[in-house]
Amino acid sequence: MCPIWPDLSWLLPGAVLYAEMHYRWWPLPSRYFRKEPEILADAPRRVEPGQPLPLLLLVKDAHRYPIALERVTVEVETGQGRQALPEIAIGSEISDHWWHRSVMLERPFPTGDVSLWVTFHYNVRGKPRTCTTHNLRSLKVRPLRVYLAGESLPGEKVVWGDLHVHTSFTEDMLEFGAPLAATRQAATAAGLGFVCATDHSYDLDDLPGNWRTPDPGLAKWRNFQGAVAALNEQGNGALIVPGEEVSVRNASDQNVHALVLGHPEFLPGSGDAGERLFRTRSELDVGALTQCLTPDSIAIAAHPCYHFPLIQQLLVRRGAWKSRDLQHPGVCGLQVLNGRLDEDFFRGMAEWKDLLLKGHRKFIYAGSDAHGNFNMNRQIRMLFVNLEERTTNVLGTCRTGVLDVQPGDVAGILAALKAGRCIISTGPFINMRLTAEGRTAAIGETIRARKVEVSLELASTAEFGPLAGFRLLRGLVGRGAEETLHEMSFDGERYSAEWESAYELEPGTTYFRAEVESRPPGGTITGLVLTNPIWVESF
Incomplete structure (x- = not known):
């Protein structure tokens, strides 16, 4: 049922998760709405030597629009043509809020660029349908493009990781991320030793499956912590560093984001969630946030110089980190590289160099800010009108390399990040x-x-x-x-x-x-x- 008064976040352009196509606000029509669940395939942009190629098959919101998923076919395209892989039999009636399956494909070729044409064969209300890669309207049909690497990521005695990643614990009316286990599989295949799962504070405090209602019991946050611990206990893959992207107030009382890693308790931050009309003041300022941290947890300024659209500045008071905030001794440094080398990166670098020359010992970090996007960034361009695709903010493309630590050691990785024993790279x-x-x-x-x-x-x-x-x-x-x-x-x-x-x-x-x-x-x-x-x- 459509709300009479929408959440403020419907006015916020620039969402970068998988695009949510079912949200509508009466009386506005939506050009990309359809009475089907979101259906999509995803795969990492690159695959390390010796690693299989994990293919994620994802169906979301089938509890509203059930389907019968019969099978999935995959064709691999190179410069020599297309080759069909063995058919993936599903044969399932899907009526779950979330359904996903990860299929490990053998490397079709040793090295080079390949394109995967993934086609879903399904029935909606008894009518047979197909879609390739996704069923999102207003987007062209494109394959998943994957680079099969002949060499590992460069460097010795370095563990590469993505410092800023969102998962399916981020879910609202505009967007959603990928399941945590699938994110780990994609990161492992891409050659990453760790990913920092940093879902928004204003998503982690929601009732599971209900992004409109806060949960004082924090069941969703507790589920997140349990899922991270369970995956890390499995070993043999990328480590998940538990984190949170917390909305806090800067020196001008605007909302900015901090990446908090390794903290054992939930930290509230809801000022820019858009969930409460005219309530845009986050619970903590930068100083109060750092006072909450334990000796082993760290806080990093996320995309500190990003220039938010004017409508976000006005409606939910989003802003940039101020020099006074960055100078706070509890802030380890700046995530200057956020998914792409752009003007925000160079502004962040200028801010960092100014801090260094003034005697502040701050460090720089890198992350993709990938919101489930392993291969291509598909997002809402104009609400209710159209979607767009970009190659930026893709998992593992902007990396932090931690030096002289053992893979799989959460405490060691956190200690190295806190000490600045790291590099950033594309x-x-x-x-x-x-x-x-x-x-x-x-x-x-x-x-x-x-x-x-x-x-x-x-x-x-x-x-x-x-x-x-x-x-x-x-x-x-x-x-x-x-x-x-x-x-x-x-x-x-x-x-x-x-x-x-x-x-x-x-x-x-x-x-x-x-x-x-x-x-x-x-x-x-x-x-x-x-x-x-x-x-x-x-x-």
């Missing part, structure tokens, strides 16, 4: 160390010296293109800008490099950091990786 790898008088400092650490030797280790793969070059940068706290100490370009097909040089330091606090780019010969930049700083005290 492709290649870098590690940096500083040595002075027999002592060595790793990324995120501090060393006392008047002269240091900087060593860099760089790596890329054919997937991300050969190394294009690197920059070593230095900042002196109190100065107005960083300086480029060394810049080097590489010619030809070079996929690994090592470099070192010694530097005398003037008195004060100095930091070093490095950036690496990769690109195909004659092409555009396809990969970028940045280190966190190493600080040097030279008094």
Whole structure:
């Protein structure tokens, strides 16, 4: 039944989960509504060597619109044509709110790009129907495009992860995510060692299956915690780091988002949920949030410089993180890389460098902000009018690499993230160390010296293109800008490099950091990786 007064979030463009097509508000028609459940297939954008290809088959809202799903056919397309894979027999009457099945496909070819044409054969009210990839109106039919990698993600002694991922515990009138188990399978296949499940605070406090009603008992949040623990106990796959994307108030009393990882209790944040008319003030401000944290949990500013649409600023008071908020000692750093290299990323980098030069020891992090989208980002473009597809904000495409930790160690990963012992990347790898008088400092650490030797280790793969070059940068706290100490370009097909040089330091606090780019010969930049700083005290 349609509500007389809608939730405010119907006015919020820019949702990036799987698109919910059933929500309507009388008397407005919806061009993408249909009397069927949402039906879609999904698969990771890349698959590691030796890994099978997990194919997610998902049906949602069949409790409202039941179907009989008979079978699913899959064709694999390469430059040589299409090849049919064995038929997937289903033969099920589906009337559940959520139904999904993950099918592990053997790699059809050793390496290269493939397209999967996945067709559902089903009956609705006795009428036979088919759909390929999805049944969403206003979108073209496209295959799932998957890269079968011939090499693992680059780098040694690094565990790659996605710091910002939403799952099916996010569900409302506009969007929904993928089941947690399927997310883990896709992340494992893509070569990730961990994913941080960071569903919104204003979704985790809902009654299960009812996004309109808060639940004081927090059954949904407890179910989330239990599901994470159960999956991690299975081993042999990507680790799920339990988290939450909490809406908090910034210094201007606007709503901003914080990624809280490893915290054992629920943290409320509902100011920008759009669930309560004219109630847009979140429960906690940044300072109060950090006071709630345990010694082992961490808080990170999510997409800190994202410019929200004006309508979101006005209706639910969404804004950007202020410098005063980012300086708070309880905030570890900034998730500057959020699904794509765009203006928000470069604004975030400028904010971060300004903080460093002012003496604030903050770190940078990366995540996709994928809302169930393993392969393609399908979302509502204009409410009730049309949908759109994008290749950004896809699981695992923007990664945080944690250094010198053991895979499967939640505590170790959290400790490394908190200490800034990590890099961010869309492709290649870098590690940096500083040595002075027999002592060595790793990324995120501090060393006392008047002269240091900087060593860099760089790596890329054919997937991300050969190394294009690197920059070593230095900042002196109190100065107005960083300086480029060394810049080097590489010619030809070079996929690994090592470099070192010694530097005398003037008195004060100095930091070093490095950036690496990769690109195909004659092409555009396809990969970028940045280190966190190493600080040097030279008094």
